[in-house]
Amino acid sequence: MSKSEKMEAGKAARLAALSPFEFKDELIKAAGGGAVQRPANLSMLNAGRGNPNFVATIPRHGFWQLGLFAMREAERSFAYMPEGLGGFPKRDGLAERFELFLRENKGVPGIDFLASAVSYVRDQLGLSEGDFLYEMCEGILASNYPVPDRMLKLSEIIVGQYLRREMIGRHPFVGEFDLFAVEGGTAAMTYIFNTMRENRLIKPGDTIALGMPIFTPYIEIPRLNDYQLNVVNLNAGVESNWQYSKKELDKLRDPKVKAFFLVNPSNPPSVRISDESLQQIADIVKERPDLILLTDDVYGTFADDFVSLFALAPKNTILVYSFSKYFGATGWRLGTIATHRDNVLDRLIAELPKDVKKELHTRYESITTEPDELKFIDRLVADSRTVALNHTAGLSTPQQVQMVLFSLFSLMDTPDSYKCALKRLIRNRKRVLYEEIGISFEDDDPNQVDYYTILDMEFLSERAYGREFVEWIIKNTEPSELLFRLAREARVVLLPGRGFGTPHPSGRVSLANLNESDYRKIGQAIRTLLADYVDRYNNATGKKLDKNKVL
Missing domain, CATH: 3.40.640.10 (Type I PLP-dependent aspartate aminotransferase-like (Major domain))
Structure with missing residues (x-):
C-alpha cells in the first residue's frame, strides 16, 4: 500500500469512528469548498439535522402576552420606587385582573388563546383558575425556584393530560x-x-x-x-x-x-x-x-x-x-x-x-x-x-410555562388541525424528493411517520439494477464516498445511516428542515449521482443498465 493510500485509509477509519452528527460537520466543510465549479447561486442544502423549519405560533403568542400580564402584576408591588423594582404576583383578585387584561387587549394575537386556555383548565380539567394563573405568572417571571423541583404542581397535571392524549390515546x-x-x-x-x-x-x-x-x-x-x-x-x-x-x-x-x-x-x-x-x-x-x-x-x-x-x-x-x-x-x-x-x-x-x-x-x-x-x-x-x-x-x-402552553394548545385542538398541517407539510416534501430521485412513491403504510426518510442505497440499487451492480459499487467505492460527492458536487448534506445502526450504506434525510423546492433539488442531485455510477458501471463491465430506471 502506497503512502497516499495509507493516508486515505487512515482518514476513512477516523471518519468511520465519528458520530453522524460530527461526521455532518465534515460534510458541511466539503460542501463549502473543493475544486468542483458550482453556480454562484447554489446554496448548501443541509438535510442532515432534524431541527424543523416550522414553529407553533399560537402558543408562543400566548407566552408573550402572558409575560406582559405577569409584568403588570409584578409592577403592582413597589410601584412607589422609580428604580425598576417589582414584586411577586398577588393571588387575591388575580383572575379578575386577568379578565380585565383580556378585555383591554382583545384582538391581539395570543389573547384569545390565553382566554381559551384558562377556560379549558377551569372547565375541562377542573383546576382552580386562580391557582393556575398564579403558577403561570410566577413561573414566567422566574421569580422563584421550581417548587416542587420535579415539576410545578399544576404544570405536571396539564402536561400529564397532554401525554395521555398523545401517547396513550384510547388505550x-x-x-x-x-x-x-x-x-x-x-x-x-x-x-x-x-x-x-x-x-x-x-x-x-x-x-x-x-x-x-x-x-x-x-x-x-x-x-x-x-x-x-x-x-x-x-x-x-x-x-x-x-x-x-x-x-x-x-x-x-x-x-x-x-x-x-x-x-x-x-x-x-x-x-x-x-x-x-x-x-x-x-x-x-x-x-x-x-x-x-x-x-x-x-x-x-x-x-x-x-x-x-x-x-x-x-x-x-x-x-x-x-x-x-x-x-x-x-x-x-x-x-x-x-x-x-x-x-x-x-x-x-x-x-x-x-x-x-x-x-x-x-x-x-x-x-x-x-x-x-x-x-x-x-x-x-x-x-x-x-x-x-x-x-x-x-x-x-419559564420553560415549564411554555411547555404547559404547548400542551394546552394541543389539548384544545380537538380536530388535530395543527397535526394535520404538519403531516401534510412533511409528506409533500417526501413526495417531491422521491419523485425526483425516481423512487416509486408509496404512502400506504400506516406506520410511516415521515419526519425523516432513510435512503438505503444498497436496497434501492439492488431492486433496480440487481445484486451484481451493488457488489460493484461496494467494491469500487468507499462507504462515505456518495455522501461526500453529494456535499462537494451538489452542496447537499445528508447524515450517514450507518451511524444510527442501519445495516446498509444509506443516508438520512430530514423532511422537516427545508422547503419543498429544496427537496426537489436534493432529489435531482441524488439522481444525477446515481446515474453517474450506472454509467461508470456500464463502462467498466460492458453492461447496458438503464440509468433512468425507476428505483
Missing part, C-alpha cells in the same frame, strides 16, 4: 404516572442512564438491548467507561418496512437482558412499531416482569392515533418525550420523563442487596428522612444535581 390505562420536567430529550437520556447506574439497575458487564436503527447516543453511551455495557441489537431492516421480526423481539426473552431501549417512531426511518410488535413486547414483559423498558417517543405526535409502549406495559416502561420537534422548539430544551407510580424500577431498588441499599441510603439521606423509600423518578431529580444540589433542582420555570 386502557390503569393508575397514575409521575413526570419530571427536563432540558429536552437529551437531558432525559443523560439522567436516566446515570441514575440507573447509581442505583445498580445497570452495572458494568450487564447486557441491554437496543432497537436498531436508533438515535446514535443510545449506541454510544453504553460503550463509555461510565457504563461498559454489553449490547444486544434488535434489528429492523428496510426489507421488512423497518419492523422488528418476532425472532428479533424474542431476544428480549433472554434473562441476561436487563433493559430494552428503543425510539418509537424510529430514528432515522420514522416508522412506528406495529401494533403486533408492541403487543409481543408487552407479552414478553408478562413473562419477564423484571425487564426495564425505555421508549423515546419524540416523533409519536406526528403519527395518527399513536400508542406508546408506555400504554401497553406502563409498570415496566420509562417514557421519554420531547416537545422540540412537534412544536419547532429545539432551542427551548423542553422534555419530560414519565414513570408509572407502581413500577419495576422502584421494586428492583427495594430488592437490592443490603450492602448496596445501605450505600444508597447514605447517598440520599441528606435530602429525605426516608431515603430507602425515595422513588426512582425522585432519585433522577436528585442525581441530576449531584444530590447535594437537590434543593435547587428542576427545569427553569
